[in-house]
Amino acid sequence: MKPRPLTLIQDELVDYDKAxxxxxxxxxxxxxxxxxxxxxxxxxxxxxxxxxxxxVAHLPDPSRGxxxxxxxxxxxxxxxxxxxxxxYLIVKLAEGEGIVDYxxxxxxxxxxxxxxxxxxxxxxxxxxxxELLTGxxxxxxGRKVVSIGMRQSRxxxxxxxxxxxxxxxxxxxxxxxxxxxxxxxxSVKRELGGISMDQVRAAxxxxxxxA
Numbered sequence: 001m002k003p004r005p006l007t008l009i010q011d012e013l014v015d016y017d018k019a020x021x022x023x024x025x026x027x028x029x030x031x032x033x034x035x036x037x038x039x040x041x042x043x044x045x046x047x048x049x050x051x052x053x054x055x056v057a058h059l060p061d062p063s064r065g066x067x068x069x070x071x072x073x074x075x076x077x078x079x080x081x082x083x084x085x086x087x088y089l090i091v092k093l094a095e096g097e098g099i100v101d102y103x104x105x106x107x108x109x110x111x112x113x114x115x116x117x118x119x120x121x122x123x124x125x126x127x128x129x130x131e132l133l134t135g136x137x138x139x140x141x142g143r144k145v146v147s148i149g150m151r152q153s154r155x156x157x158x159x160x161x162x163x164x165x166x167x168x169x170x171x172x173x174x175x176x177x178x179x180x181x182x183x184x185x186x187s188v189k190r191e192l193g194g195i196s197m198d199q200v201r202a203a204x205x206x207x208x209x210x211a
Contacts, residue, residue, distance in 0.1 A: 004037065004105075006091070006208050010201070011042040013082065016069055019044065023158055026090045030156045033092075039160075039208045040088040041201055044080040048175060051075045051149055058176035066171060073159035075134065075149030076179035083167020083187070085200055087208075089150065089160040099152040103134060106161060110136045110146050113207035117199065119191050121145065135178065136163075143186035147178055165189065165200045 014022075019042065029035040048060060048068045054076045059068055066079075080086060093102060107123035114121040120139035136146035148161045164187035172185040188195055 004091070005210065006039040006089070007036045008205050008209060009038060009040040010205075011040070013045060014042045016044045016047045016049070016080065019088070020071070023088050023090070026088075027153065027156050027158050030090045030092055031154050035090075037092060038090040039205070040090070041205065042086050042088075043082055043084055044086060046079075046081040046171065048077060048079050048171075049073075049149075050077050054179070055176075058179065060171075060175040064171070064174050066174075071149075071159070073149040073151050075147070077175050077177055078147045078149060078162055079171045079175070079177065080162055081167050081171060083165055083197070085163045085165050085197065085204060087160045087163070087204065089157050091157045093152060093155050093157065099150055099157065102152075102157055103148055103150055106148060106150070107134070107136055107146075109207045110161060110163065110204070113200075113203040114145070114188070116203050116207070117188065117192065117195065119145075119188060135161075138186060138191055141184075141186065141191065143184045143191070144178070145186050145188065145191070163188070163200065163204065165197050166195070 046066045049071045058077050111121045121136050122139050124133040126133045134148050137144050146161055146163045150157055150159045166189040177183050
């Protein structure tokens with residue numbers, strides 16, 4: 001991975017709609033070169049977000065009471081909630097670099113962060129004709145621990161990743177996550193036992209800030 005340190009913003013629980021408004025402002029600032037490349041770490045109250053290709057059949061039963069919000073990112077349905085570390089990446093892509101290239105870099109930096117915590121992880125290539133395997137998976141158990149959905153506008157990325165740390169995993173079972181009915185979503189806590197959000201935040205920040 002080439003050196004690309006990021007400026008860090010850290011927040012706790014931020015409503016999804018408010019986060020989208022602020023992310024839009026951050027993207028506009030980066031497009032005007034008024035701010036450096038930025039990683040914003042935060043969490044959201046419970047919400048499902050859906051990409052443009054998400055089938056209706058993949059949505060949760062409304063009786064679950066968790067709102068469903070349409071979003072402009074790539075990918076399909078994702079759940080956000082307390083105990084999950086969300087990272088929004090506002091990065092100016094290099095000349096000739098596409099969003100797929102940058103998503104690959106994001107996957108590898110998260111693999112490195114999880115490895116530093118003692119959780120072996122990997123990215124996966126998508127077989128022809130299969131649902132995209134974007135994200136990060138545990139090497140030993142084969143479960144998905146990170147979801148990634150991004151887009152780029154005028155050469156600047158937005159949206160990012162969701163890393164399950166120690167939150168409730170049950171809402172993942174109420175919908176079809178990532179377009180994969182058989183995916184087994186996991187968390188750092190499920191795989192490693194006692195580990196704090198602060199530890200995971202620090203490892204992720206170090207991996208993305210590293211020059």
